[in-house]
Amino acid sequence: xxxxxxxxxxxxxxxxxxxxxRMIAGLxxxxxxxxxxxxxxxxxxxxxxxxxxxxxxxxxGKRI
Numbered sequence: 001x002x003x004x005x006x007x008x009x010x011x012x013x014x015x016x017x018x019x020x021x022r023m024i025a026g027l028x029x030x031x032x033x034x035x036x037x038x039x040x041x042x043x044x045x046x047x048x049x050x051x052x053x054x055x056x057x058x059x060x061g062k063r064i
Contacts, residue, residue: 001031001032001033002032002033002034002035003027003032003033003034003035004034004035004036004037005020005023005024005027005034005035005036005037006037006039007020007036007037007038007039008038008039008040009040010040012038020036024036
C-alpha cells in the first residue's frame, strides 16, 4: 500500500513535524510505502489571467 503525507508547517522541527514523523514511522512499520510532501517547500502559485487559460486552447484558439 502507498500513501502520501501532506504537511505545510513552516517550522520543520516543531510539534507538527514531530507528530508527522511519528505517524510516518508507524505507517512504515506497518509496511506502508510513504511519500512525504512538504507544501511550504514548493513553489505553488495561483492562476494568472490568461496563463492557465492558454493551456486549454488548441492551435485554432478554440477551447478544448
